[in-house]
Amino acid sequence: MTEQRREIEIEVLRYHPEKDKAPYYQSYTVPFSDDTSVLQGLQYIKDQLDGSLTFRWSCRMAVCGSCGKMVDGIPHLSCKTFLRDYYPRKVRVEPLNHFPIVRDLAVDQSDFLQKLASIKPYIIRKKEKPLSEGTYLQTPAELARYKQFSSCINCMLCYAACPQYGLNPKFAGPAILSLLHRYNADSRDEGKAERMPFVNAEDGVWGCTLVGYCSEVCPKKVDPANAVNQNKVNSTMDYFLRFMSPRGAANS
Amino acid sequence: MEIVKTDIAIIGGGGAGLRAAIAIAETDPKLEIALISKVVPMRSHTVAAEGGSAGVITDKDSLELHFKDTVSGGDWLCDQDVVDYFVEHCTEEMTQLEHWGCPWSRQDDGHTNVRNFGGMSTARTWFAADKTGFHMLHTLFQTSIKYPSLKRFDEYFALELVVEEGRCQGVVAIEMATGDFYFIQAKAVILATGGAGRVYMQNTNAGIVTGDGMGMAYRHGVPLQDMEFVQYHPTALPGSGILITEGCRGEGGYLVNKDGYRYLQDYNLGPVVTEPTPKTMELGPRDRLSQAFWHEEQKGRTVETPLGHAVHLQLMHLGEKKLMERLPFISELAKTFLGVDVVREPIPVRPAVHYTMGGIQCDGTTATPLAGLYACGECSSVGIHGANRLGSNSLAELTVFGKLAGEHAAAFSKSNHNSDAGLLEKQAKDAMDRATALLNRENGKERVAVVRDEMATTMEEGTGIYRTGDGMQATCDKLDELRERYSSVQLQDRSRAFNTEWLTTIELGYMIDVSQAMAHSAINRKESRGAHQRLDEFGERDDKNFLKHSRAHYNADGPPRIDYGDVTITKLPPAERVYGGAAKKTAA
Structure with missing residues (x-):
């Protein structure tokens, strides 16, 4: 200075x-x-x-x-x-x-905002616990599973960096897939099954070609590429498990 | 002009506005809600709150203690019935946020954690590392997406309220991208527009914190209450004013002067303690700490930096692990903006304007004196902060009173109908014509940035941490002059699409009005209380004459008229406000 x-x-x-x-x-x-x-x-x-x-x-x-x-x-x-x-x-x-x-x-931020609204970025519970019963328990280890992905500030730098988004604006893109993963990975959430169709879709995780530039430019170390990769694994598991479970894997 | 009809219009998409919106949607999903904000909601200034949000949760704590801390912290200018309601509902709201997914920091057993905060007698501040406001705002924003009755008007600039038959019945807004005008007709309106810290030069606030909602209500005759009480946060970065959370001190940080001396012991905040101790040393209230800095600066015991005088905030002794877990954002800010590694070096900090304790007068249900108009969050003066707000009470306030505003506005909207559409539209058109005239003005001599900077400078000079009658008079006079000069501000940009020069100029008009309310409320308060400290003959608190809310009334032709309203005292009679060792003695 x-x-x-x-x-x-x-x-x-x-x-x-x-x-x-x-x-x-x-x-x-x-x-x-x-x-x-x-x-x-x-x-x-x-x-x-x-x-x-x-x-x-x-x-x-x-x-x-x-x-x-x-x-x-x-x-x-x-x-x-x-x-x-x-x-x-x-x-x-x-x-x-x-x-x-x-x-x-x-x-124009509207494409980003529409995508954000489409993936159910909120806690989904089968049954809500009354407030009078207090908070849910969540250990620091459980918190650590999604914490980093909850740190996204929606600045959209990762979209400006993502060559796939440049080629195909339908691609959900890094920040939105991170946000989706943030809720799927939250121990309080039971909405994974409702979100998996977005993950599995052609414009979901499989739109990503692993360039990794999104994580490089992220100012908050959210590491969206990591979220996308974890969801490729989830998506693959979801695909195979679908043949094994009558309810669909994401419900288990 | 486009016309939109809705049941309830909410202006402001920060924590309070979003909480109100969700409350309406949950009260009655059939009610249509318009959420109008000049930024996309998650950009709102709630995002920058760091330290945490109050809510009684531990066995050591009680509602009674939270009540007492808040009332004495506010130097007894709080409405005690409203404080009661507030402390009773904080924890429920923190729990609600937890159910909605807020990533609260946890104890090892999975329960939410709390930290110490200034002026609080025990740990009751819920936190999400040091990004609590950010997480609360994103949680509320993302949760709000669940409710189909909520229609957002992102990047619509609220211009003026429409009032007819003594009721607020809508708002005129500008779609920023196009410059098109909208009249959003509503049966009830909630203002959740945040504070006005940008009327000062050095402040912790985002650029959007310009008091628009206060100004809009004020021009329609709604009084602005307790506006002289402006909080200087004791720890901001010199120059930029970027906030360094009180959580640093809650976790055990020290403040030292240029000699490495923990100077707060000289200002009735001792004894010196090494561990964070409630209401003692660095955990004293914000007004006292900012005042102590002022005295240190007078004595020549502050550190000189290229960006002005400062003291040192030491965090080194907390260790890297704790800093990374509890204060990661502070570590990042110090590194980015000052090149300081908090693990190894102290952070230079100084006071900067942070919060407007006062605001739009409203009762304990958030209703303003104007029927159909509600106010919540920092723009409001619901009566809980008094003359000095305690850290972590404002995030809690957003939720408790945001919810209440939503519920009351919902009820009002169901029992009231709009007036004749022609009358309302005529008013909306008048508002549009005024804004268009500003855009088309020719031959004005003033530049918006010049008038803005002179306003912010005179506010800092005359209505700062310590005030004098002469200094405040000079500021009042200067504001008269600036108000005059404002009417000849000339825009360089006369186009419609995303014309931020135009919108900034409209904001400046509201800022000058709000500044006048602050300065005139200040000069008329002939005592010292909380954040309003005078160096002249009015250096003491005067309960006989000034245990009263000041109310500034708008006057189109000159300075505001100031009068006073009663403070509600229910169970804690005014007493001396003490911290440190003296507080312990009093409690014993």
């Missing part, structure tokens, strides 16, 4: 649906110090240079998941990516890959 101020060129992808036929790049010169994030660079542009630049942000502490951008071609949370790491070269900021652009750096 130093107080020294330097200047860096930020090249931003611009696109306005009311005016532009195609996206283009615009460059801005921004002062920065060692602790200036890419997000703060964009905020400087917005406040001081060009009020029309559009991007999402909120918490600026890497937990709300709003500010994902392509920074020099790699998906990053712009609040925890720092201009110092690109200087003295210029840095290029673009909207997340594989999503339609709404305006400038803001992408």
Whole structure:
């Protein structure tokens, strides 16, 4: 951390649906110090240079998941990516890959949100326990089985990284498969059977070709590739066990 | 303008709004719910809460103790009947969240765990590592997907309330992606829009925490209550203001000044203890700790950093294992934003604005004085926080009062019909015209960022940790000037689609109103209590004249009018507020 101020060129992808036929790049010169994030660079542009630049942000502490951008071609949370790491070269900021652009750096999140809603991301019980009977017991070891997968902040960086999602937007994708696994792996949940069709579907786990770039870019170490792989095993077991159990394996 | 008709409109999709939505859906699945939020719900600021959520659960604890901690923590400005209701319902809500899948941290035997928190007399703070708000919010959001009667309006910016025949009957909103206007007509409206911490320069809050809901209600004559009580969280990162949870101290962290001295012992918080001890040293309440920092800074005993003065939060002695288990997010934040390895080095921290104790006046059922309008969560002043909120009471508040707001709004919506559609639509159109006029304004001289920064600076200067009559007057005057200048803010971006400059400018209008409510409530409170501390002749608490809720009433032509309402005292009469060794003596 130093107080020294330097200047860096930020090249931003611009696109306005009311005016532009195609996206283009615009460059801005921004002062920065060692602790200036890419997000703060964009905020400087917005406040001081060009009020029309559009991007999402909120918490600026890497937990709300709003500010994902392509920074020099790699998906990053712009609040925890720092201009110092690109200087003295210029840095290029673009909207997340594989999503339609709404305006400038803001992408359309609706496909992700629809997928999230489709996989039953909540605890399903055959019989609810009354609140008066207290909490369910869950040992630290049981918690550890899904904890990491519950840490996803829905920033969608893994979708921008996933070549399969780029080729086939129907693919459920890393974060959604992690979320599905998070509930299937929770000792309190009894809804696995209802979710297995999403896992087994062509656009479920079998859409993944094991590139693993999703886990590399994940800012929260959720390791979605691991969730997908565990579910490939589950899906295979589900397939074979179906021939052995009249009820279907996922119910057992 | 598109028109949508629904039974209940909820503005704000954070913890309180989602809890309210679920309560409505469970009360009556036939009621249609519109959940309107300027961000997708899981981006809401509840996500950034770290330390935990209160709920009496251990054998050592009791509702009585939680009640006493909350009332004395609030320096007796709490409505005790509402605090009673609150403490009685916290644990049930924490259990409900557990049933919905919240990944609470556990004890070895599988029971949920609790940790110590500031101002609480025993461990009662439920936690999910140090990402409690994040997990509660995602749990509520994901659970809300179960309910088909809930229709979300994600990234719709609530612009104005529509009030007719003395009842709130809907909200005008802007679809952000297109800039199109919507009138969402409803039989009842719940405000769950969060706080207003962004009216200060250095704060722990997300960019969206701009007091819109407070401003919307205020402009329709609903008083803003106890707005002078603004909480400085004692431990935020210098510069950025990023929150470093009180949970660090709950787990045993120390605060030391530049000499390595645990300075809190000099401020009636001792004796020095090595293990986390309730209400003692680092586990004192937030107002006292932030005030102690101010004094250390005056004495020249703080550490200089490139981003301002700080003290050191030491966690090294907790060991890597515990830090990774209990405080993984703090470890990540310190590393990312300061390059500090918490296992080996202290974290520089300083106070930053964190929470608005006050808010939209409402009764113990969350009903505001405006029929059909309910408020819950940080935007509301239901009466539980008084002059200083205790850490971990706000996450619990979201759930307890979010649920209550849902139930009461549901009942109201069933017994009321909307007024003539033409009248409502006329009002909605007027709101649309006002927002369009701002967009189309020409020849304005002011830039939104300039006015915003001057507002945040004057709030920090005049209505900070310690206040004086002169300082507050200067801030009141400056806010008058800024309100005037606001009317000539000129947008550079005059387009419709996702025009965040336009929306930010609308937010700023609400922020200036809310700032005025804060500053004028402060200058009129001629005493010192909780987070409102004066250095002039009003340095003492004055129960005779000021054991009262202040209420700011909107005035379109100038500063707000301030009057006062009674505080409900049921069983704990006002007494001296003591911590550390003195608290033990009092209890004995």
